[in-house]
Amino acid sequence: MPELGFVEKSIKGWTMTTLGKSIGxxxxxxxxxxxxxxxxxxxxxxNKRLVETMNEIAGKDSESKEEEETKSFVDFRxxxxxxxxxxxxxxxxxxxEMLIDNWLYMSGIAHAYERKLPIEEDVYTDFYLPVxxxxxxxxxxxxxxxxxARKQEKLKIYxxxxxxxxxxxxxxxxxxxxxxxxxxxxxxIQAY
Numbered sequence: 467m468p469e470l471g472f473v474e475k476s477i478k479g480w481t482m483t484t485l486g487k488s489i490g491x492x493x494x495x496x497x498x499x500x501x502x503x504x505x506x507x508x509x510x511x512x513n514k515r516l517v518e519t520m521n522e523i524a525g526k527d528s529e530s531k532e533e534e535e536t537k538s539f540v541d542f543r544x545x546x547x548x549x550x551x552x553x554x555x556x557x558x559x560x561x562x563e564m565l566i567d568n569w570l571y572m573s574g575i576a577h578a579y580e581r582k583l584p585i586e587e588d589v590y591t592d593f594y595l596p597v598x599x600x601x602x603x604x605x606x607x608x609x610x611x612x613x614x615a616r617k618q619e620k621l622k623i624y625x626x627x628x629x630x631x632x633x634x635x636x637x638x639x640x641x642x643x644x645x646x647x648x649x650x651x652x653x654x655i656q657a658y
């Protein structure tokens with residue numbers, strides 16, 4: 467569950483995140499040791515993201531998941547094909563995303579591209595950094611009204627779940643060496 471963002475490791479044991487609390491987790495503590503742990507209601511077994519993750523781990527990608535993903539992202543994926551290959555082998559959708567991906571790779575920062583957020587809503591992040599559970603969004607089409615509306619919806623979701631978010635815009639791409647290390651450091655990630 468730490469991968470899903472429901473809990474986070476404490477000095478000893480596990481503490482619940484804002485997301486974990488929103489899905490019904492209850493923070494507890496072992497009486498004798500004081501070590502924290504989280505109890506979950508039975509309904510967590512119906513949590514869409516948890517079920518998808520368990521199916522992925524078991525190698526049972528469901529057809530309905532693929533159909534759903536295809537429906538919601540077919541226009542986006544057709545319009546902006548992932549044709550730029552980054553140094554680590556990721557295929558990304560823009561030159562700017564390729565520069566971000568290459569910067570992360572060359573800095574030795576593990577990352578995933580177009581990762582689904584660990585929530586019920588079907589939302590994907592541009593980049594996910596597991597080391598600090600940080601999400602990076604590159605906002606490339608600032609002059610497009612539809613894109614701006616989508617951006618605002620995504621920002622509301624990041625805020626709702628209290629996710630660690632780094633936002634990058636076109637002007638930042640030219641200065642990644644100056645900008646990204648500072649933004650990463652705010653989340654405890656040292657780049658150099």
